[in-house]
Amino acid sequence: MPDTPADTGSAPPAGAVSPFPAGLGRRARVPWAVLGVISVGGAAGALARYGLGQLVPASGTGFPWVTFAVNVSGCLLIGVLTALVSDVWPGRRLLRPFLGTGLLGGYTTFSTYVVEIQRLIGAGSVGVALTYLAGTLLAAIAAVHAGITGTRALVRRARRAGRSREAR
DSSP states (O other), rough: OOOOOTOOOOOOOTTOOOOSSSTTTTTOOOOOHHHHHHHHHHHHHHHHHHHHHSSSOSSSSSSSSSHHHHHHHHHHHHHHHHHHHHOOTTTTTHHIIIIIIIIHHHHHOOOHHHHHHHHHHHHOOOHHHHHHHHHHHHHOOOOOOHHHHHHHHHHHHHHHHHHHHHHH
């Protein structure tokens, strides 16, 4: 039986690699632990974002500072998490799904970012919308980079300090 979904009715072309796991038609093992930590993390992240939005309500035509801050801070934390999971805690199977996909996925809100750009354009605030569009994109990319590079520098410094203490 080919590794294609049952509804296609055909095998993948010769030499093609199927994106579907082998035995898709058979009973698959559900990763309940992973799904559980993603769910818990996602709920916590969404509640944090909602709480921030309640503290500082958005105006109709002004710059959406709360969503901007949430998305940029979430990207910074994703960078930090990426460095820590790959360099410090590589064997923690549930850490990335809980913190990355769950907590930070629920916390950041790029769908709201798009809706706010549309709302700003609809309200006639095209300049604010374009500033928000470009500013969020650039700040988010810079934040991920800063999170990764800053965390890796701190980890290297901490490891050097630990080695120098051991040498004494």
